[in-house]
Amino acid sequence: MKILHISDLHFPKKISLFSLRGKAIVGYLNYRLRRKSKHPLVLVAAMVDAIQNLDYDALIISGDLTNVSHPSEFQNAKDILKPILTDKTFLIPGNHDRYQKRAMGPNPLFEASFAEWIGESVHPHFYLRTKRIAGKLFVGWDSNLAIPRITANGYVPKEVVETTTKLMKEPYVLVGHHPLWNPNTEVESSTHRLSNRKEVVEGLQRNPPDVYLHGHTHTNWVKLPGKETPFTIVNSASSTRLSDRKHECGFHLIEMGKTTHYRRFIYSENKFTETNPILYEETEGIV
Numbered sequence: 001m002k003i004l005h006i007s008d009l010h011f012p013k014k015i016s017l018f019s020l021r022g023k024a025i026v027g028y029l030n031y032r033l034r035r036k037s038k039h040p041l042v043l044v045a046a047m048v049d050a051i052q053n054l055d056y057d058a059l060i061i062s063g064d065l066t067n068v069s070h071p072s073e074f075q076n077a078k079d080i081l082k083p084i085l086t087d088k089t090f091l092i093p094g095n096h097d098r099y100q101k102r103a104m105g106p107n108p109l110f111e112a113s114f115a116e117w118i119g120e121s122v123h124p125h126f127y128l129r130t131k132r133i134a135g136k137l138f139v140g141w142d143s144n145l146a147i148p149r150i151t152a153n154g155y156v157p158k159e160v161v162e163t164t165t166k167l168m169k170e171p172y173v174l175v176g177h178h179p180l181w182n183p184n185t186e187v188e189s190s191t192h193r194l195s196n197r198k199e200v201v202e203g204l205q206r207n208p209p210d211v212y213l214h215g216h217t218h219t220n221w222v223k224l225p226g227k228e229t230p231f232t233i234v235n236s237a238s239s240t241r242l243s244d245r246k247h248e249c250g251f252h253l254i255e256m257g258k259t260t261h262y263r264r265f266i267y268s269e270n271k272f273t274e275t276n277p278i279l280y281e282e283t284e285g286i287v
């Protein structure tokens with residue numbers, strides 16, 4: 001089973017300030033001034049090209065396709081991803097795709113835009129979706145909160161964790177947006193983290209996934225199974241960002257077999273090339 005995992009695409013899109021409200025105005029200005037240049041279009045094109053040339057069974061996107069959840073950003077994301085949106089694709093939303101209440105509403109923009117690739121809902125009251133790809137079961141969570149403040153916290157209700165561990169009767173791959181573990185060098189601030197992470201990790205102990213795929217913190221890592229989190233955790237954020245001193249950006253191709261290989265691809269000289277994964281033991285970080 002070959003799983004290609006990308007995350008935090010934050011596709012660049014020019015938006016009229018007059019079409020924004022509330023915190024999206026501040027969020028968009030912040031993006032234009034500070035983050036836009038980190039996600040150049042040449043890199044976005046190189047990523048789509050690289051994916052088309054790789055051999056994989058499933059393509060997983062763990063959220064943050066947009067910046068401020070503007071309707072035109074969802075359309076833009078769909079247009080860019082078109083060549084790689086197939087029946088092998090499974091995606092979940094990130095906090096930037098739930099930026100404002102109007103992105104959620106009775107017909108949420110994320111669900112409306114990507115209905116064909118978000119799997120089947122398995123519960124009427126909360127976001128819990130599954131998709132089977134090449135015989136493997138993928139489970140998607142929505143750990144995001146549409147709150148008026150400019151914070152990036154996440155939360156996964158207890159019932160979601162309980163239902164996940166109860167319903168999955170076979171090995172599964174879990175996909176969420178927020179990290180469940182961070183290396184000691186990348187500890188998240190209280191306004192950026194999944195606020196009930198300890199509870200989520202404890203809940204998963206009952207029937208842990210094979211792998212947890214996520215993004216949100218824009219630097220790559222692979223955490224090997226340990227005592228608290230007896231599964232591998234892979235962070236592929238951000239797959240469309242230029243690397244720098246503090247950000248190791250790229251994506252992963254996870255080849256699961258008798259032994260699992262974590263292949264990592266990074267952008268360099270106008271194309272993506274393979275390099276070493278950044279591997280950690282659980283004890284090198286914290287839940």
Ligand SMILES: [Fe+2]
Nearest residue numbers: 008064216237
């Ligand atoms: Fe992000």
Ligand SMILES: [Fe+2]
Nearest residue numbers: 064094095216
């Ligand atoms: Fe995020």
